[in-house]
Amino acid sequence: MEKKKKYKLPSTELIDLLIDKELEPYGVTCEEMRALPEGKINGVHWYQHYTFNTPEEYNAWKEFCIDILSKQITPKLHKSIVEREFAMLDLMWGLKRSHE
Numbered sequence: 001m002e003k004k005k006k007y008k009l010p011s012t013e014l015i016d017l018l019i020d021k022e023l024e025p026y027g028v029t030c031e032e033m034r035a036l037p038e039g040k041i042n043g044v045h046w047y048q049h050y051t052f053n054t055p056e057e058y059n060a061w062k063e064f065c066i067d068i069l070s071k072q073i074t075p076k077l078h079k080s081i082v083e084r085e086f087a088m089l090d091l092m093w094g095l096k097r098s099h100e
Helices: 012-026 030-034 055-072 079-093
Strands: none
Touching: 012 030, 012 055, 012 079, 055 079
16 A cells, blocks of 8 residues: 655745745844744734735735745645645734735
8 A cells, every 4th residue: 555645844944935925015024023022013913913904915925825835845736735734824824914
């Protein structure tokens, strides 16, 4: 019986790149967010402080992430696996969506 191939999880550097992309409009980086005491700005976590103001901003970040993840995680994965990885990234470090 053949074992299922495992795919390579995103590296810390890759996750930093994706977070930097969402923070780009604010001129801050993931590294700067790590340096915050308890990861908070004015008493709230940085990913709740900064926001996606329009659906277009969020969708552009989502498309960027899915494109990068589909190239960087073992290529030719089923799209649902890549979308699941994005969903986890969004859940853990995605900016608050003020347009919802």
